[in-house]
Amino acid sequence: MTSAATTEATAGARAAIPEAAGTVLLDGVTKRYGQATAVDRMSLTVQPGEFISLLGPSGCGKTTTLRMIAGFEHPDAGDIRVSGRSVLGVPPYRRDVNTVFQAYALFPHMSVAENVAYGLQQHRASKAAIREQVVEALDLVQMRRFADRKPTQLSGGQQQRVALARALVNRPAVLLLDEPLGALDRQLREEMQLELKLLQSRLGITFVFVTHDQGEALSMSDRVAIMRDGRIEQLADADTIYARPVSAYVAAFVGQQNFFRGPVVEGGTAVDSPHALVRGIRAELADGLQGQAAVRPEFVSIAPDASEARADAAGPVNTARGTLIGVAHLGETMQYLVRLGEEQSLIVRRPTPDAPQLAVGDPVVASWSAERVLLFPADDAASAGGYVAPPTD
Structure with missing residues (x-):
């Protein structure tokens, strides 16, 4: 990791711990799989309402980082805080985050509305509240008219919108997105990039986006973290990353x-x-x-x-x-x-x-x-x- 990236990524993480909803803080986080280190003493602070992308080639540690924030993986060292609260040992469903996966993971036997309502039902929301919030979430992604369809009756882009609605229906403080556009064709992927950024700006929710596609990261993000061997090589806005890369690695990747x-x-x-x-x-x-x-x-x-x-x-x-x-x-x-x-x-x-x-x-x-x-x-x-x-x- 370069000294500039180390200073920028770590200084915020070791400052006074912010308590605002939507803040994500990683402080010296390490994750190992046997002898292999997937994430190596990584520190990062994501501000409330920020759209930040973790960008890098396969094996750089970006997805492992996202899964640790989500609670699907547990760090071997360091601390992870969401909205000012340590989430070490906290199961995924009790964290103020939701995740959208590349495969969408929709229930094929449920309708669109039932898929979106699933999380609310698990939290024992009232029927009236479920109906209201499901309609609101489907309106956000322009999918209300497809509420009664099954996922198999939808296109890839429509399924992606349903997955977004299901993740947003609980209005989490942080939305984690693991290469959610990877299965779409180029034109639809570019359209969804614009829609995602507009949606994030309107809702003000913190987005942590994982991708290996530099175009996605640069076009949507407030800041981009270029990852290499489990560390952040450079953390900056898109203009800085492109025009002033701190290393040949960053220059060649972007x-x-x-x-x-x-x-x-x-x-x-x-x-x-x-x-x-x-x-x-x-x-x-x-x-x-x-x-x-x-x-x-x-x-x-x-x-x-x-x-x-x-x-x-x-x-x-x-x-x-x-x-x-x-x-x-x-x-x-x-x-x-x-x-x-x-x-x-x-x-x-x-x-x-x-x-x-x-x-x-x-x-x-x-x-x-x-x-x-x-x-x-x-x-x-x-x-x-x-x-x-x-x-x-």
Whole structure:
């Protein structure tokens, strides 16, 4: 875990314990499965009414963290507090939280209304109160007209809405969502992202959302916790996560990056890779160390290369020459794949209306500004799953 993330995540958790409904506090929480540590001394404070996402690849500990807040797993060390109350040893049904799962877990033999009413019945609410609250919950997700249908008669998006209504009918202080949009197709998933955020804003309920989809996390969340090996690598708002990642791991996981590796030069402001001298505007590293410079595809320009320089030769600072080996139309953007050498490629994305007309096989020159360069020490950024240009040595 980086020092910045440690300070930010832990400082709030170790401050005076807030008592407001909807606060979630994890203080030094650890969870092990045999010899494997799934969550490692994690500290985090979620404020009332906040939409926070736990984002990371499979195995990073995000779902285990959610299940511990819900009460389905128990920490081996540390404390978890919900609305100012420790929930260690408290069963799930007695916590002021509800959970929406990816599989929805609806009862197939019950109608939509009966599914939503189930939790209220378990709490022995009156029939009049159940009817009123079920109608209110179904109205929230625009599903009242389907109240008498069975789950098997609904589409995936409709089932997801029913699962939300069932979780919200008791008006919990905290709603936990474990990849609830994962089973939906892309268009419906994007529609539900908007609906979820609007619903959360209207209700003011704290949402803790687990996902491996960076688009979901960045588009909906007030803050995003990027997780790695059971710890928080960075905790910040979406703009900060995207523009100022604290590590190569975060930079590679959120969006895509082109990485250039080599020795650090020029007073820590540049990386001298085999295919480009990549210079930034801040001295980040010490000269002589092995480093890597990162540039996002959308910050790279591309044009035909009319020079007589070799296609694999380095050009001026923040410029690389190569051969175009792929062109893809992505709707609003055009994507170009440029081979810089035997083992390194570069991704470029340009807005479709302004994209140059290039063909596979064309010699091209790519360039970018120093303001768009991020410098990091040599790291295992490839493990984050983002695009990483392969090393050339």
